[in-house]
Amino acid sequence: MLEIEIDGKQVTVEDGSTIMDAATKIGAFVPHFCYHKKLSIAASCRMCLVQVEKAPKPLPACATPVTNGMKVWTRSEQAVKAQKGVMEFLLINHPLDCPICDQGGECQLQDLAVGYGGSQSRYEEEKRVVLNKNLGPLVSTDMTRCINCTRCVRFTTEIAGQMELGQAFRGEHAEIMPFVEKTVDSELSGNIIDLCPVGALTSKPFRFSARTWELARRRSVSPHDSLGSNLIVQVKHDVVKRVLPFENEDINECWLSDKDRFSYEGLNGEDRLTVPMLKQDGVWKEADWQTALEFAANGLRKTAKQNGPDSIGALASPHATVEELYLLQKLTRAIGSDSVDFRLRQSDFRADGFREGAPWLGMPINEVAGLNRLLVVGSFLRKDTPLLAQRVRQAAKRGLHVSAINASAEDWLLPMKNRVLAAPSAIVPVLLQVVAVIAAEKGAKVAEHLSAAMPSAVSDEARAIALSLASGRKVAVWLGNLAVQSEYACEIQQLAEEIARLTDGVFGVIGEAANSVGGYLAKAVPLVGGLNARQMLEQPRKAYLLLNAEPDMDFANPALTQAVLEAAPLVIALSAFKSPSLLAAADVLLPIAPFTETSGTFVNCEGRAQNFNAVARPVGDTRPGWKVLRVLGNLLEFEGFDQNDSEAVAAEALADGNRPDLGNRLYGLEFKFAGQATAGFERLSDVPIYAADPLVRRATSLQKTRDAKAPVVRASAATLAAIGVESGARVRLKQGQGAAEVLIVADDSIAANCVRVAAANAATAALGAMCGEISVERV
């Protein structure tokens, strides 16, 4: 520990601290631009110059290490003179166009210029002009305003993992720019807007639509990935204008993924469902709530009476709130059916009934930094949970060994120790090998239910992963979306559990959506012999309740789902949007509020229940989903549907508040792996980052990004050769009844004999299940 005196105040700081750290500790503000607590030190803006005893010249607070007994003055004459001198330099070539600048009112340069700038400029020469750059559909540039602090450069390099921006040219000609003809395509790119201390980088979707002081700032929680990033939603006249991060060191730190940040555009989209609608003789007509609800209630009552309550099933999106999911299952069970599920993209449910509790990450998010070995199975980590990938990236830089087993080896932009590329059906054999080696290495016995399955031969790659994990001090094994959605999810889970047991580590499930944990806690799963999501579609019901899900996009088998729902006599859809597939499948459409217009709760992957309030009034006749379900309960005259507010529902759903029933272990389940490589090609599916839920699919700017335009179907060059086509050729995909004609692109990060087909995509919605055999023919 070091003693230092700043502005006459004594403070003790840790070894290695800078003057800036010490000043922050005593609450002394040192003006700065390039310094940012999460980025490396550049010491280039020179705004934080302070006076240090015995130093002949002022020193930058951000980069000067504290020495014991140091005396620092941050506001002395020497310090302020230096700071004002730097401010003058920053302003001479700055256009001073605040009245037409989007950053006006929230600009660090503007704020500090008030304190440190002159009222008149001494610079009467011509000012520098810098041409704008095209950084893509999300970030707008006014490069003449740039003060070359390089925060954006350091962000892309250090946090996002890829240097997508740099400072080219020298001296006064220096410019921040992307690589020639490239845009900034990171899934975290929006953060450079927040980081930019001037108006050089601003939000393209938000641009010129409001001034910061006109906007209300309201807290919320992201409804997208399983992290549950904390948001500040900015609202003007009940319209969401933009979304910013709310700093939460335990979850999103000070960052947001682009999905969390820009998805709000979908809220104001044209296909918002704003009035209840009824389909009469095949024609959609607007209705009032009373009529629509009575139609729905009567329909349910009639179906239960005629075909028995089991003929009714409820399917909900994992992006729905705890309150909605809870009341949905309560309603379904009150009707007398146990068929309710929210795991729409899963295909293997054999573990149901053997679970310890709700599958979760197994550890708090902020403990990722403390791991030293990590195995991620079946995940597109960077696109599925961008900010979790970011944490892993930072940990990997500090020595975490990351290994992955997946059917595709995309670049996670972090140092990977080991990587095994295996077809979805081959992941289990690889895991078996890993288990065998770890057990041998540790001199431990493999759990009894697995012992018979132990392989005799082990590949070098599997051994490398096993040795890495076996040598770990703090180990975690995580399952990603591909693993959870796999046909072999059960075995993968059993083996991951065994690896964690053998290495004394953590077994976790990353989770695909904002409420992947919350859905279990709200009991939106079959508990007493009801049908799960897959069975409900494979054994068609007479009536369906559909919550927030679109048949062609949100299910494991879109073709089957669409056909079954269209054929069902009654489909009651609660939705914020109307899509052609819903209009075709449903009989009644009830407009429910998206996350910004209702209160609710999401339970994130670490089991943290985060509730939020509505930030805007519901659009049109839209009502919060929990209220609609409660009223349905009332109309059907069920008990227990008299909650006054969503808090009451949440309290009922999460009885023990913030300590939900979490657990990844499987009890008493035999290990029965019967998988083998398919004769033809095997399908593996990703849900593209901007296609995962109804809201983000309608976010117009995100849909213009490179991620949204990624090839829909890809396979390795060798697979293409086996098919007999070149990259970019048209092929016909067939799965069961479904067929689709699409372009196929070569991508050698895909496992042999596999075809990667994007799910949640209009071009592939006619196909069947997300995994399994697929036939590919040249057209």
Add this chain to the structure above:
Amino acid sequence: MSGSGLILAGVDGDRAWGLQDYVARGGYSALRKVISEKIPPETIIAELKASSLRGRGGAGFPTGLKWSFMPRSFPGAKYLACNSDEGEPGTFKDRDILRYNPHTVIEGMTIAAYAMGCERGYNYIHGEIFEVYERFEAALAEARAAGLLGQNILGSDFSFELFAHHGYGAYICGEETALLESIEGKKGQPRFKPPFPASYGLYGKPTTINNTETFASVPFIINMGGEAFLNLGKANNGGTKLFSVSGHVNRPGNYEVAMGTPFAELLEMAGGMRGGRKLKAVIPGGSSAPVVPGNVMMDCTMDYDSISKAGSMLGSGAVIVMDETTCMVKALERLSYFYFEESCGQCTPCREGTGWLYRVVHRIENGLGRKDDLDLLNSVTGNIMGRTICALGDAASMPVQSFVKHFGSEFEYHIENKKCLVPPEVQYEGSQIYVRP
């Protein structure tokens, strides 16, 4: 080429640069001595300290002291770098050392590597002198073939790999940490210090960087002993030094003289003033050193202390001589343009300030000066100096401050009369380059 002194003694233009000639001149005897006698590294560093050899790149930091900063028992790689990125206007001594006597640098670096335990070295050579880079590569090949460089040098267990690396013409890469960044393949921009290269240098490893001439002096110190080297010059200013004399003299070129030689003597060696004109001013240490009026300079001796007393710096030893035909405003305009173009753009005061300085001086030169411009120049330079990451900000400011200080009346004349105190035809007579009357 003068052919006298130590480093330049016996060199014969492009004819005698090779290994054979160097050995004939006594070359590599110092290295042989170090290796055969197994001289302890501490002794070598002590000799250097005794020699009072000061860094010849411009800062004049005592070399022995610098070498002693290298952590002795550091586990892992340590690096050595030679700064031959000689970009300062007026400086051209390293070019000639590398061109005419490259082996003395190789020998000096090898001894340095031995003394500091470095296993790899790089010689970073200015990008515009590619033929010198090729010459150095050829010399490296000779040394390697002769077992004087590489694995098990002269049959000992000491190994040292040395490589040539050429820059791409950025002045800033002569700043030692920018040079390291450039070797690493990054954009040449200075690093913030601390940490200093001795603890965090090339690829994050302990690194020592010295100037070409500094390394070239090392073999002579080993051979003659530190004290003898010191005695060549004067106290605190050991040895001989190369001076690149340019400007209005009859025989511009490199002259190696003992430290402490009177300036008048050096001027005489360079053939005296061109056309017998009157000496107006001298920049004694490269373009970033403050200018010294001619009469003051004539009383100076060429060593760190004397020049410092005169208000300037010995710097890299680039002596720019200006006679009475020189327009000091135009001279400063050219210098300011150089720094404006060569600022790396990393930190604010230098990036923004150098352009401001140039534009104001340019305006004065072109008859658009304003009354308070000189105060403005002094104020802007004051805001740059001492506020930047590296010394380029200071280097850009010092000429401005000194020109205004010593030749303020010429600037005022420009501002008031919108023309030059030195008539254009006189300027043309002197320079034959600039303004045609």
